[in-house]
Amino acid sequence: MARQRLNSGNAAEKELPKAKLNKQSLQNVGRLLKYIQPYRAKFFGGLVFLILSSLTGLAFPGFFGALIDAAQGKQRYAFIPANLTTIGEIAITVLFLQGFISYFRITWFVQVAEQSLADIRRDTYFKMVTLPMDFFANRRVGELNSRISADLSQIQDTLTTTIAEAIRQLIILVGGIILLTIVSIKLTFALLVVLPFLIAVAMFFGKFIRNLSRQAQDKLAESNTIVEETLQGIANVKAFVSEAFEANRYDRNLREVVNLAVRGSKYRGMFGAFIVFCLFGVIFCEIWYGSYLVSIHDHGFTFGKLTTFIVYAAFISAAMGSLPDLYANIQKAVGSSERVLEILNEQGEPISITETDNNIKQTLKGNLSFRHINFHYPSRPEIEVLKDVTLEAKAGQKVAIVGPSGSGKSTMASLILQFYHPQSGTMLFDGAPVSDYALTDIRNQVAIVPQDVLLFGGSIFENIAYGKRNASREEVIQAAKRANAHQFITGFPEGYDTIVGERGVKLSGGQRQRIAIARALLKNPAILILDEATSSLDSESERLVQEALEELMKGRTSIIIAHRLSTIREADQIVVLEKGRIIESGTHEELISHEQGLYRYLSQLQFDATA
Numbered sequence: 387m388a389r390q391r392l393n394s395g396n397a398a399e400k401e402l403p404k405a406k407l408n409k410q411s412l413q414n415v416g417r418l419l420k421y422i423q424p425y426r427a428k429f430f431g432g433l434v435f436l437i438l439s440s441l442t443g444l445a446f447p448g449f450f451g452a453l454i455d456a457a458q459g460k461q462r463y464a465f466i467p468a469n470l471t472t473i474g475e476i477a478i479t480v481l482f483l484q485g486f487i488s489y490f491r492i493t494w495f496v497q498v499a500e501q502s503l504a505d506i507r508r509d510t511y512f513k514m515v516t517l518p519m520d521f522f523a524n525r526r527v528g529e530l531n532s533r534i535s536a537d538l539s540q541i542q543d544t545l546t547t548t549i550a551e552a553i554r555q556l557i558i559l560v561g562g563i564i565l566l567t568i569v570s571i572k573l574t575f576a577l578l579v580v581l582p583f584l585i586a587v588a589m590f591f592g593k594f595i596r597n598l599s600r601q602a603q604d605k606l607a608e609s610n611t612i613v614e615e616t617l618q619g620i621a622n623v624k625a626f627v628s629e630a631f632e633a634n635r636y637d638r639n640l641r642e643v644v645n646l647a648v649r650g651s652k653y654r655g656m657f658g659a660f661i662v663f664c665l666f667g668v669i670f671c672e673i674w675y676g677s678y679l680v681s682i683h684d685h686g687f688t689f690g691k692l693t694t695f696i697v698y699a700a701f702i703s704a705a706m707g708s709l710p711d712l713y714a715n716i717q718k719a720v721g722s723s724e725r726v727l728e729i730l731n732e733q734g735e736p737i738s739i740t741e742t743d744n745n746i747k748q749t750l751k752g753n754l755s756f757r758h759i760n761f762h763y764p765s766r767p768e769i770e771v772l773k774d775v776t777l778e779a780k781a782g783q784k785v786a787i788v789g790p791s792g793s794g795k796s797t798m799a800s801l802i803l804q805f806y807h808p809q810s811g812t813m814l815f816d817g818a819p820v821s822d823y824a825l826t827d828i829r830n831q832v833a834i835v836p837q838d839v840l841l842f843g844g845s846i847f848e849n850i851a852y853g854k855r856n857a858s859r860e861e862v863i864q865a866a867k868r869a870n871a872h873q874f875i876t877g878f879p880e881g882y883d884t885i886v887g888e889r890g891v892k893l894s895g896g897q898r899q900r901i902a903i904a905r906a907l908l909k910n911p912a913i914l915i916l917d918e919a920t921s922s923l924d925s926e927s928e929r930l931v932q933e934a935l936e937e938l939m940k941g942r943t944s945i946i947i948a949h950r951l952s953t954i955r956e957a958d959q960i961v962v963l964e965k966g967r968i969i970e971s972g973t974h975e976e977l978i979s980h981e982q983g984l985y986r987y988l989s990q991l992q993f994d995a996t997a
């Protein structure tokens with residue numbers, strides 16, 4: 387059942403949108419049910435036990451009535467002797483059986499839900515990471531994350547409890563009404579006329595109150611944002627003497643929270659009064675009328691029958707009350723399933739979930755050509771980022787790409803890595819078009835040392851070994867030595883097992899780069915892309931990184947996206963990119979001799995800046 391929000395202090399919890407239940411949406415959900423298939427024996431076993439336990443649950447009001455009548459020497463049912471001990475023994479046996487059945491029903495449902503959900507989670511995650519880059523450009527990471535967490539949790543809740551609960555309550559409702567009519571048609575009729583009406587009013591009221599408290603929660607979340615923002619920017623608050631201004635802003639917000647909460651409390655009070663008066667009033671009237679029927683011996687109506695009736699009435703009111711919430715939960719789960727399916731239905735990149743399938747099948751020598759490539763990002767078709775780009779890099783050559791910010795240098799790197807594909811023109815590896823290669827073959831043989839090296843939260847060892855998953859400790863150490871990283875790594879007390887990132891040591895920019903270089907060395911790619919860091923390192927760190935890069939570039943094609951022109955003088959070829967077009971290309975000497983050339987101009991700018 388959905389949790390009630392009682393006051394504004396409850397943590398704000400994002401409501402998942404509901405979906406309409408129709409043929410289409412149910413068909414969609416049906417497609418997720420294939421994940422239950424492997425565990426269907428347990429699922430159906432659980433269902434049978436669920437039906438059994440709900441039916442046995444319905445026997446209890448009968449036992450209560452039989453006990454009360456037996457105490458007065460009356461026989462309630464022909465098949466149960468009017469003997470307190472016998473009734474007790476039968477009831478306890480049924481209770482024991484029900485407990486036994488419930489145990490299996492609960493564990494089996496939870497097991498099926500956990501296992502099938504883990505499968506859905508794995509597939510959704512795998513699908514997400516194999517989706518083309520463009521997919522990520524159009525979506526926020528938070529939104530994708532919520533599919534894996536909130537949406538899948540909703541489906542899990544529904545599978546573990548909501549479905550079972552809905553079936554149980556339906557059995558109780560239908561069974562309860564049938565049994566009630568057997569006990570007393572008059573009382574059942576009276577009950578069924580009033581109860582649905584009362585429940586509808588209670589539902590409507592409940593929804594209204596929930597809305598009010600949600601508004602209060604949203605306001606409270608807003609005021610929490612004020613606290614967060616001001617604490618994060620505390621230096622600004624102090625520098626502008628905004629303490630009083632912020633405190634007043636916070637206070638105004640809090641007052642609004644209180645106003646909303648107070649308004650809500652009035653309605654909640656009315657709701658409480660309504661429940662007490664109407665709902666308990668109905669129960670009281672039923673007992674009143676029932677007692678009257680007992681007193682006039684109406685068709686042998688006994689106190690035992692009255693008790694049975696009251697307990698059944700309580701059962702079916704609870705069932706009626708819980709069904710709308712259960713229905714809403716199922717609607718939410720259908721909405722969640724649709725959103726998860728949206729991802730599962732996306733076209734991913736051709737990468738297998740079995741690691742060995744992704745091993746290199748065709749080795750690359752390192753010849754790379756761009757032929758008349760035109761490219762725009764799919765999300766921004768109106769901006770042509772690369773225009774008629776033609777470039778030839780022979781195996782083992784160093785080719786530098788220079789140009790102003792935004793000219794398209796990193797975009798060229800993305801195209802080599804096959805993150806995007808050109809709209810026209812061809813890219814060739816060793817003279818063959820990319821379509822001749824498996825995507826994984828290209829990516830496995832191209833390595834990038836990016837500007838901003840992002841390390842994962844694990845150990846230094848794991849971060850280097852990311853370049854080659856089955857690398858031995860010796861290989862990792864060897865790569866670190868060649869990348870000038872061994873010395874600083876062994877300087878940490880835990881050496882290669884030092885945890886990096888938030889929970890471990892923070893590495894400097896130069897250290898992170900050397901780890902990335904070690905990682906690339908281990909990968910041993912045919913083609914290397916160096917996206918030179920724009921932020922400069924101190925000269926000692928710079929020397930260590932530069933040396934490591936030289937080591938890394940040996941014997942492979944290197945595409946260097948250069949910001950400091952001093953580092954690329956030795957390049958075999960330098961191409962100058964401006965607004966997506968190659969406007970000059972040649973060696974350093976050739977380009978510097980162009981009087982009006984952009985390269986010469988940029989070199990002079992940097993020379994002047996460093997002079």
Ligand SMILES: Nc1ncnc2c1ncn2[C@@H]1O[C@H](COP(=O)(O)OP(=O)(O)OP(=O)(O)O)[C@@H](O)[C@H]1O
Nearest residue numbers: 523763765766771790791792793794795796797798
């Ligand atoms: N994912 C993307 N979606 C849409 N447009 C993009 C995307 N990435 C880059 N662009 C645009 O493409 C153009 C080229 O960007 P790119 O990053 O390739 O330039 P750059 O030469 O590497 O710049 P810098 O030297 O500043 O890194 C820019 O106008 C940029 O706004």
